[in-house]
Amino acid sequence: MAIILDGRKVARDIESEIAEEVKKITDKGNRPPHLVAVLVGEDGASKTYVSGKMKACDVVGYKSSLIRYDETITEEELLNKVDDLNEDKGVDGYIVQLPLPEHISVEKVIDRIYPSKDVDGFTPANFGKIDQEHHSLLPATPMGVIELLNRYDIETKGKHCVVVGKSHIVGMPMGILLAGPGDATVTICHIHTQNLEEHTRKADILVVAVGKPGLIIGDMVKEGVVVVDVGTTRVPDATKKKGFALKGDVEFATVEPKASYITPVPGGVGPMTIASLIMNTMIAYKKAMVLE
Ligand code: NAD
Numbered sequence: 001m002a003i004i005l006d007g008r009k010v011a012r013d014i015e016s017e018i019a020e021e022v023k024k025i026t027d028k029g030n031r032p033p034h035l036v037a038v039l040v041g042e043d044g045a046s047k048t049y050v051s052g053k054m055k056a057c058d059v060v061g062y063k064s065s066l067i068r069y070d071e072t073i074t075e076e077e078l079l080n081k082v083d084d085l086n087e088d089k090g091v092d093g094y095i096v097q098l099p100l101p102e103h104i105s106v107e108k109v110i111d112r113i114y115p116s117k118d119v120d121g122f123t124p125a126n127f128g129k130i131d132q133e134h135h136s137l138l139p140a141t142p143m144g145v146i147e148l149l150n151r152y153d154i155e156t157k158g159k160h161c162v163v164v165g166k167s168h169i170v171g172m173p174m175g176i177l178l179a180g181p182g183d184a185t186v187t188i189c190h191i192h193t194q195n196l197e198e199h200t201r202k203a204d205i206l207v208v209a210v211g212k213p214g215l216i217i218g219d220m221v222k223e224g225v226v227v228v229d230v231g232t233t234r235v236p237d238a239t240k241k242k243g244f245a246l247k248g249d250v251e252f253a254t255v256e257p258k259a260s261y262i263t264p265v266p267g268g269v270g271p272m273t274i275a276s277l278i279m280n281t282m283i284a285y286k287k288a289m290v291l292e
Contacts, residue, residue, distance in 0.1 A: 002259035003152070005228070007144075010151050011271035015059050018278055022061040033285035034063040035119065035277070036085060036094035040078065040104070041071035045234060046097045053095070056274045062281060065091075075104045079112055086114040092285040093119030093137075095277065098169075116287060119280040122169060130173055131180035136287075137280045142174040144272030145207060145228050146182065147279075154205070154226055154261060156182035162199050164216070164249070165209035166190040170230055174207055196220070213247035218254030227255055227262040230269045 026032050035057050037050045050066065057064035067081065078096075085094045094117055100106055110118075115125035121139035129135040149156060161184040165171035171188060179186040189199050197220040200206055208216055209230035221227065231249030248265030256262050263269055 002227075002256045002262040005148055005152055005261050005263040005268055007148055007263060007268040007271045010148055011056075011275040013151070014147070014275040015056060015278065018060045018282055021282065026061065030289065031090075032061055032063050033092045033281050034065070034090055035281045036065045036067060036091050038067045038069070038078075038081065038085075038094065038096045040069045040073055040097070040100055043099065045232075046099070050097050052270075052274055053277055056278050057281075060278055062278070071101045073101075073104075075108065078104055078109060082109060082112045086112075086117060089288075091117065092288050093117050093281040095120045117284055119277055119284055120169075121173070121276075121280065127168070127173065130176045137283060138177070138276070139169060139173040140276035140280065141170045141209075141230060141269065141273045142177050143280075144269060144274075144276040145174060145230070146177055147276065148228070148263070148269070148272050149205070149226070152261060156184040156205065159184045159204040160187070160202055161185070161205040161207065162187045162189060162203035163207045163209070164189045164193075164196070164200065165211075165230070167209065170209040171207075174209065178205075178207075208249040210249045212249055214249070214251045216250045216255060218251065218258055221255055221258055223258050224260045225258065227259045228269060229263050229265050232265060232270060 022032050037053055039046060039050050054064045054066055085091050096109055110122050113123050115123045118126050118137055121137045126137045156178055161178045163171050163175045166188050175186045175188045178184040187199050189196055200220045201222050203225055205226040206221060207228045211231050211233050213233050213235060227250055229248035229250040233247050234244040235247045237245035246266045
């Protein structure tokens with residue numbers, strides 16, 4: 001039976017550590033870190049993510065602000081807001097929750113965010129520094145995955161890590177983090193990969209970030225594999241109060257018996273992404289306040 005990689009518990013531990021740090025900072029008379037979230041439109045999943053992020057700020061003692069816009073906001077108006085947040089000395093870090101409405105270029109918005117305030121770690125400058133020793137703000141989800149592995153003493157050095165998915169925010173930075181600082185041998189698979197199972201079966205550590213429930217089944221992994229399921233898809237489920245269930249990309253029932261460690265969905269990577277955001281905000285705050 002696999003050991004469950006309990007992201008919820010680890011995230012709570014991290015939040016307690018950060019809360020202690022915030023207390024020390026404010027006891028000395030400094031202001032607490034301030035995280036701002038910009039939410040455009042009414043996407044249900046986005047609202048849930050943002051509210052989780054704001055709650056985590058409360059738990060650790062950060063100031064948090066939510067700026068909401070109707071989905072009719074123009075690209076220029078949103079870019080102006082980004083400029084304001086960049087210049088606001090009272091804001092240490094901010095996120096623009098994705099996805100954005102189609103008429104707004106995600107690339108333009110992300111390019112405009114000051115890397116020093118980019119606590120999601122999405123800007124090209126922060127992406128380009130992932131592999132550097134003096135990296136600044138790492139992409140939140142891959143950073144959370146590495147932190148989760150570290151906290152369970154799962155070594156990546158010399159391991160064969162297979163990442164399924166190559167998005168800019170999860171798969172690609174995950175691969176770089178594992179191969180760079182993680183010293184692993186990495187295979188990155190994606191929609192055009194042929195014979196996916198030939199690759200996944202070789203994985204000592206398998207990270208899946210696709211968004212297709214049940215993509216990875218027991219036959220596709222080897223005994224003893226460490227499985228990290230990043231996928232979160234809302235699947236209609238009349239038995240649930242909200243009318244949907246969150247599903248990962250990994251078929252838990254058939255993969256778990258072969259795995260040595262596995263993340264649940266929900267309760268695995270999701271809480272770790274929020275914990276990373278909280279850690280990144282502390283890093284941005286310390287740099288801004290010159291507390292390091
Ligand atoms: P994306 O749509 O940007 O990228 C999906 C990737 O999967 C692409 O690189 C594509 O090539 C690949 N892919 C698609 N079909 C495939 C197939 N059949 N075989 C192999 N590869 C395939 O998605 P994303 O933003 O990287 O997110 C991926 C999943 O992770 C989604 O379910 C998303 O909700 C979830 N996610 C979770 C968190 C979290 O905190 N838990 C954070 C970010 C994303």
